[in-house]
Amino acid sequence: MRTRALDLVTSARPGLSLTPMLVASVLLASCGQAGPNENSDAATGDATPIAVDPASTTGSVVRDTAQPASAPAPVAPPIQTQQGPDGVRVDLTRAAVTGDILTVQLAYIAPGDESFSDYFPAEEVSVIDDATSQRYGILKDQSGAWLAAPLFVTKNIRPSAQKGETAIVWMKFPAPPATSPTVSVNIPKVGPFDGVPVSRQQ
Known part of the structure; x- marks a missing residue:
């Protein structure tokens, strides 16, 4: 993105001298632009929250499939x-x-x-x-x-x-x-x- 902005400036004005102040201005302006696909979820409000296992290093999705543990059958004492x-x-x-x-x-x-x-x-x-x-x-x-x-x-x-x-x-x-x-x-x-x-x- 930054290289593209500098290329556009130099191609438009071949004789232009790129002073440090001018370079900084161009870079700041380019950083404020987002690509067509960036932040699309935030713009449309379509983001869906997903539960992620905090202990996982791979970010795996957590699905609560655990069944309640059944109580063990009581053992009758001997007569x-x-x-x-x-x-x-x-x-x-x-x-x-x-x-x-x-x-x-x-x-x-x-x-x-x-x-x-x-x-x-x-x-x-x-x-x-x-x-x-x-x-x-x-x-x-x-x-x-x-x-x-x-x-x-x-x-x-x-x-x-x-x-x-x-x-x-x-x-x-x-x-x-x-x-x-x-x-x-x-x-x-x-x-x-x-x-x-x-x-x-x-």
């Missing part, structure tokens, strides 16, 4: 805890009646520094009605399979877990009468769970 084999902790987490069936669920928690694997006969597991002393074994389905998991070689229950992990075991029994509020659960190689409150779905 009772007993010591199992090889330092394994066994939590009884459920004793619930639905219809005529009592479901018992256990969590075998392996020690933090080693894996765990064990098995025990399903026929040795029992639930005792504390009110009547009636003993119940695990139910079987129409084909004779135990209603329990995980099963190993059809007749054994086999909890196993990697170090620091948890193995879930569940078993189904005949439900005790509604007049029996608690039961005792007996699992091989695990301390007895006595006086376990039974929850019932209405």
Whole structure:
């Protein structure tokens, strides 16, 4: 821009001497001119504000796409805890009646520094009605399979877990009468769970 202004002055008046005062005047006049495309947004009022990430060195546009974080599912505390084999902790987490069936669920928690694997006969597991002393074994389905998991070689229950992990075991029994509020659960190689409150779905 400045060179163009000086060229116009010298071409219009070839004999003109460019004194410092004249050069300064020409340059000041040229600085006040804007090109046809300069400041077009400011002139027309069409400027659109854009949110820019202040921490970004590239001036990237910020779009608020973050979704609200969902609250973690609450973890139910164990009803009772007993010591199992090889330092394994066994939590009884459920004793619930639905219809005529009592479901018992256990969590075998392996020690933090080693894996765990064990098995025990399903026929040795029992639930005792504390009110009547009636003993119940695990139910079987129409084909004779135990209603329990995980099963190993059809007749054994086999909890196993990697170090620091948890193995879930569940078993189904005949439900005790509604007049029996608690039961005792007996699992091989695990301390007895006595006086376990039974929850019932209405």
